[in-house]
Amino acid sequence: MLEEPVRLVESPEEALTPRELRLERGAAALRWGAFANAALSGLVILAALAGGLRLIPDVFPALHGLVLGRVAGPDDAAVAGAILLTQINTALLLVLMVGVQARELWALVGVWLLAAANLLAIVSAGFTPAWLTVLFAAGTGLVISRDARAFRLNPVMLKELRGRMRGVRAFFVLTVYLGLMSGFTALLYLIYTPVNQATGSAAAGEVGRVLFMGIVGIELVLIIFIAPAFTAGAITGERERQTYDLLRATLLPGPSFVMGKLESALTYVLLLLLAAIPLQSIAFLFGGVTEGELVLAFVILTVTAIVLGTVGIYFSAITPRTLTASVRSYTATLVAAFVAPVVMSFVLGILNAAAGRASPVVEAALVYLGDFVVSLNPIATALSTQELLINRQVIAFWTDTLASDGSTIPRVSPWVTFTIIYLVVSAVLVVLSIHRTRRAEE
Amino acid sequence: MRTAGGVPPTLRSGIVTELIIETKDLRKRFGKFDAVNGLSLAVPSGSIYGFVGPNGAGKTTTMRMLTTLTRPTAGEAWVAGHSVLREPRAVRRAIGYMPDEFGVYDDMRVWEYLDFFAACYDIPENNRKRLLDDLLELVDLTHRRDDMVDKLSRGMKQRLSLARTLAHDPQVLILDEPASGLDPRARVEIRELLVELAKMGKTIFFSSHILADVSEICTHIGIIEAGQMVAQGSMEEMRSQLMPHREIMVTLRDEETAARAQMLLANFQGVLGIERLDPRAGRSRLRIDFTGDDEGVAAINQKLAGEGIAVLGFTEETKDLETMFMRVTKGVVT
Secondary structure (H helix, E strand, O other): OOOOOOOEEOOOOOOOOHHHHHHHHHHHHHHHHHHHHHHHHHHHHHHHHHHHOOOOOOHHHHHHHHHOOOOOOOHHHHHHHHHHHHHHHHHHHHHHHHHHHOOEHHHHHHHHHHHHHHHHHHHHHOOOOHHHHHHHHHHHHHHHHOOHHHOEOOHHHHHHHHHHHOHHHHHHHHHHHHHHHHHHHHHHHHHHHHHHHHHOOOOHHHHHHHHHHHHHHHHHHHHHHHHHHHHHOHHHHHHHOOOHHHHHOOOOOHHHHHHHHHHHHHHHHHHHHHHOHHHHHHHHHHOOOOHHHHHHHHHHHHHHHHHHHHHHHHHHHHOOOHHHHHHHHHHHHHHHHHHHHHHHHHHHHHHHHHHOOOOHHHHHHHHHHHHHHHHOOHHHHHHHHHHHHHHHOOOOEEEEEOOOOOOEEEEEOHHHHHHHHHHHHHHHHHHHHHHHHHOEEO | OOOOOOOOOEEEOOEEEOEEEEEEEEEEEEOOEEEEEEEOOEEEOOOEEEEEOOOOOOHHHHHHHHOOOEOOOEEEEEEOOEEOOOOHHHHHHHEEEEOOOOOOOOOOEHHHHHHHHHHHOOOOHHHHHHHHHHHHHHOOOHHHOOOEHHHOOHHHHHHHHHHHHOOOOOOEEEEOOOOOOOOHHHHHHHHHHHHHHHHOOOEEEEEEOOHHHHHHHOOEEEEEEOOEEEEEEEHHHHHHHHOOOEEEEEEEOOHHHHHHHHHHHOOOOOEEEEEEEEEEOOEEEEEEEEOOOHHHHHHHHHHHHHOOOOEEEEEEEOOOHHHHHHHHOOOOOO
């Protein structure tokens, strides 16, 4: 069967058991919630555009009062914040949907947490669009909590982790990884200190910052290489070991299989990331790095690991062999990580040059386009988030002044958009992979 | 016994037999090659059904269709009353499947392997420990509980596989070549295990090209060749259908008695022919080709005794499956 590409067909619908029906309904509610949030954010964006282009007067104060009534501050920034919060809800609802389908324990908890967080946002910030999320998340929570036993520790994840963490191998990998990281940190310190002394600017904070950025940078590169490798063989490996059919003949739901594989790989990557936090914290000895940076770096690294892990899973699901799947995931990853930023910055440079001293509208559009492009790439996101944090003390939102006419526009630190985009992409890839594993051989 | 919804009980030999696996004109085409070509299978509930055929006859493809792994090109199949086309999940719940190759997770312990598959069948964690103990005891692997799976011998792996298929207490076991590649002892162990499982009320549908396995334990048999069913039925039906002749072997003291017996029986009703075999260990032997029933066999025995012929041995040679197999299959390997 392996030698020839296997044509796949959709399995027909069959009567669901009450439990399957409940899960299906819960997942559907979350999906509709995500769509509703996406549509709403689209509407607000359109309204904001109309306001920004001054087609309709006084849109921003009105919108501000409508969507984020209890937060003081500039109107346009409040609207931008509301848009992003809705989009974060979209991403989280999609992730939870996949979790509910896979019967993950965290999804059961997460649904209620999301509803509670949104309720809090309504009460404290007057974030009215959150009603949508509260409605769908709590609705789902009510449906699925009636059968809380359906949610359990993912058997596939348990199996994979048992195998992966057994014996000396896991210990060995972790030791080598930390050894290399420590060596790299020491090297960085040794190289940087003499340079520092020679120039005379002996700001200890700068040493700390360089160490921190160096470690985060190397972790990012490591993740780019490790995450797809962990998952590209996840499904093809089962096919090659001829255990895939065994699993398919059981009652293991497709979503549980895909999520279990993803979770086990991500758990290990997460372990590597957590293990390196003490190393990152060495930077605190020198100062110049805040806890905020540490947290943001961790978020960016984790989100990168999630999306690259799902890229590997996706190619593993659609290709018959591990080798092909690995090649494809690496190609996709390397293009997205290293080739795309070069091309895009080139294109953006040309656009910027062509625009020259253009109207404020064109300038604003280019600024936003630039932000969007930066958030497509983990390395660019990390660098630019770091830069904003250090030079402008910006964690998430800030106000920028346009060069053309001195008017201000609200901007957002790229890690926020990056997280939203990558979580949505991950959820979509997982759904596609699940869809693939559900098909029967023709 | 569960009623197989949707499938009417079939009337065979005057007895209502419930079919737990039934296929109607099942077809599977790979490109231009018909792997299974209009197969109609009938496996009665509670039977041990041997699915025999040469390599490449379509046994594995049939089993993969019955286990919902491969979709039939045409035709229908029901397992435990559920259509494999429309209710694959219900079918999966009813079957335990063991493919011909052992799926090895090389980094697992024996108990973890079973625990994993039990979890895949949604068995709550609280019940799993006891289930595992029971399963390991059933297949006699309790002492290897904490060993790594890939350290087991082939026979043990096969028994572990069998334990895995039983995790969710299925009605039907679909086993693809369960005894292939095993040493004689392991083969006997598997065979005994299958008989034990049948006693527990499971229907066992297994394929094999080793005919000895089939003839020893099966209650029913189906012979497949080139994707088509050549013959199927209970062992008795098959014997009488395919082997109208019985062979009776009579051992006598010397050549003289043998000649007398031969003359005596030459015109006996149902006797087609008598052959004098070479004496063995100083005793003469006759082979009688006979078409009569059990009464007839008894009558022959009585006749000889009545004439004062000392009979040292009187046995009916059961023609083995090998002969049966050779007779029905034409050697058309696809």
